[in-house]
């Protein structure tokens with residue numbers, strides 16, 4: 001945790017080209033719920049637009065799921081994402097997008113071509129970017145005087161509350177809080193002007209940032225910062241007890257898998273999420289404990305999970321091919337998944353979860 005701004009962050013930085021490239025497999029549209037979430041986000045953003053011919057930019061636009069609403073409404077927009085494969089998919093949805101990383105030079109180029117942006121939006125992207133100083137320099141170049149940056153990312157407070165340690169992985173460089181974002185914005189000539197809690201991906205905060213002195217912060221900002229202080233979200237002792245709690249949970253998860261196997265029940269993983277890499281490697285789970293993980297993403301199928309070497313395969317076509325027990329890696333999509341896997345449960349299928357605790361049944 002940075003002693004100055006309180007951002008919790010990784011100590012190792014993976015070169016960005018190794019993570020974000022034209023074979024990037026994660027698609028926003030892989031969850032129907034997330035697609036509807038982003039349609040609502042877009043509608044909310046449209047409501048905030050003030051100028052007669054607004055221009056909206058999304059950093060990390062992925063497959064264009066969010067910007068599609070803007071394209072449909074004929075609102076000027078541009079997505080930017082280093083995953084050229086997904087930029088092509090965004091284009092196929094009618095979304096204007098360009099491949100690349102968002103940098104000050106790109107931002108200046110975009111402004112020269114399209115004019116100032118009224119809103120820059122980023123979902124599950126800002127926390128992936130270690131070099132925030134360049135992002136703010138880019139925002140300074142691109143945003144109009146009253147323009148805003150709106151971004152949402154997993155929330156430190158929820159990670160501590162739920163013990164969702166799998167939110168820590170190579171792509172998630174930062175775990176933000178209202179306190180840390182206020183400080184980071186401040187040190188770049190901006191200010192945090194609104195904070196909202198949202199329920200997706202296991203709990204996130206949506207931050208609105210504007211140029212300092214142009215917009216007055218809502219009361220939510222002080223409320224969140226005061227709440228974080230009183231809950232000890234940035235206390236080193238609290239973080240240390242989180243680590244201890246997670247260590248115990250690792251042992252319980254391993255035991256739960258061993259018990260299922262000892263009872264002769266077959267097990268498979270549900271969804272080869274990015275988060276699962278942390279769980280598998282941290283808990284020492286390999287093909288001996290978990291022989292396969294099913295996932296809907298074609299690019300992940302036929303590959304092995306990083307470090308742990310578990311084969312990733314498409315879901316069996318009928319419930320007859322299903323295992324007796326699923327280890328739920330996409331726990332953040334539990335509601336969506338439970339709704340579509342009712343037959344598995346009706347046939348006596350069991351779930352193992354590890355957030356907010358190890359639960360079998």
Ligand code: JHZ
Pocket residue numbers: 026030031032124171172201270271272273274275276294295296297300329330332333336337
């Ligand atoms: P999901 C990714 O993390 C990566 P992941 C990234 N770094 C990030 O921040 C978040 O998204 C937002 C599969 N799946 O959404 C498809 C099924 O198989 O928890 C995907 O491989 N069946 C950008 O990967 C994976 O799960 C299903 O029914 O942790 C996506 O997992 C569903 C709903 C998903 O994000």
